[in-house]
Amino acid sequence: SQTIHQWPATLVQPVGSPLSLECTVEGTSNPNLYWYRQAAGRGLQLLFYSVGIGQISSEVPQNLSASRPQDRQFILSSKKLLLSDSGFYLCAWKVYTEAFFGQGTRLTVV
Amino acid sequence: SQQGEEDPQALSIQEGENATMNCSYKTSINNLQWYRQNSGRGLVHLILIRSNEREKHSGRLRVTLDTSKKSSSLLITASRAADTASYFCATDRIYNQGGKLIFGQGTELSVKP
Numbered sequence: 001s002q003t004i005h006q007w008p009a010t011l012v013q014p015v016g017s018p019l020s021l022e023c024t025v026e027g028t029s030n031p032n033l034y035w036y037r038q039a040a041g042r043g044l045q046l047l048f049y050s051v052g053i054g055q056i057s058s059e060v061p062q063n064l065s066a067s068r069p070q071d072r073q074f075i076l077s078s079k080k081l082l083l084s085d086s087g088f089y090l091c092a093w094k095v096y097t098e099a100f101f102g103q104g105t106r107l108t109v110v
Numbered sequence: 111s112q113q114g115e116e117d118p119q120a121l122s123i124q125e126g127e128n129a130t131m132n133c134s135y136k137t138s139i140n141n142l143q144w145y146r147q148n149s150g151r152g153l154v155h156l157i158l159i160r161s162n163e164r165e166k167h168s169g170r171l172r173v174t175l176d177t178s179k180k181s182s183s184l185l186i187t188a189s190r191a192a193d194t195a196s197y198f199c200a201t202d203r204i205y206n207q208g209g210k211l212i213f214g215q216g217t218e219l220s221v222k223p
Contacts, residue, residue, distance in 0.1 A: 006152075032208055032209045034210070034211075036213075041218075042215060042216075043198060043213045043214050043215040043216050044153075044198070044213040046210055046211075046212065046213075049208040049210055050208075051208050051209075057207070057208060059210075088150075090152055090153070092153075092211075094209050094211070097141060097143070097158055097202065098143060098155040098158060099143075099145075099153075099155065099200075099211050100155070101152035101153045101154070102152050103151055103152045104150070104151065104152050106150070
């Protein structure tokens with residue numbers, strides 16, 4: 001069966017520090033992969049999506065970047081975090097119609 | 111940009127009552143999906159309705175879709191305290207690059223025992 005792993009679950013980082021969040025998928029090949037961010041009490045904002053290795057599309061200009069070095073690995077990064085980068089980050093994968101989400105990473109930038 | 115808008119933003123009901131949540135969207139879609147999110151967790155897919163369908167059932171869930179009004183509703187019948195969560199609609203738009211799902215702001219449902 002397919003599973004998605006996202007880590008860490010929580011992260012507290014100082015302003016200006018780098019960020020790397022990782023997401024891996026098991027049990028499926030060539031999935032579409034997505035990074036979403038959720039502000040407190042709000043909906044999900046799509047940040048990046050990828051349809052294949054090395055193929056990244058950005059939905060909104062921001063301080064973050066994404067990479068897909070392997071078919072089932074999706075990484076969200078920042079060189080220097082801002083306070084506004086705080087939020088709940090969710091990774092998801094999709095092959096046909098429905099999306100499957102990881103458990104999320106709560107990032108607090110202090 | 112956000113595609114879906116849910117209302118109400120928050121809904122509080124007693125166990126056993128029905129809960130209705132609505133979603134409106136702006137552009138033509140292939141399908142519309144509803145997801146549930148428990149506090150601080152990932153989203154879980156509940157039900158999908160295609161653009162050529164008008165109504166769909168799954169257990170205590172009933173979803174309707176009106177493409178002329180660009181709206182959908184999710185009905186949870188005989189609610190339980192365990193149904194307490196946030197509910198989101200998500201649209202898969204026509205000519206959608208990357209199969210992206212665009213989510214609304216969600217409805218926070220509280221079911222009191």
